[in-house]
Amino acid sequence: MAQYAETQGKAVPDVKHYKYGMNLDxxxxxxxxxxxxxxxxxxxxxxxxxxxxxxxxIEYRVQGFGCPHGG
Incomplete structure (x- = not known):
């Protein structure tokens, strides 16, 4: 990501934590x-x-897919 920002001549953004209802453009x-x-x-x-x-x-939470499945 930092490399992309550099090649585009843009600043590396700070990480913001997502909160439900945030308006994302x-x-x-x-x-x-x-x-x-x-x-x-x-x-x-x-x-x-x-x-x-x-x-x-933006940082948010996701469910990892590495949980063993019962059977």
Missing amino acids: IAKVVSVTPSSSACGVVPARMTYEDSQGELHT
């Missing part, structure tokens, strides 16, 4: 962290450009 998704192989809820990040061309990184 997403014009272009730049990167999303890959889904986790961990079991349980884990942090993930998305970096995007807004309609003004500024970069933002």
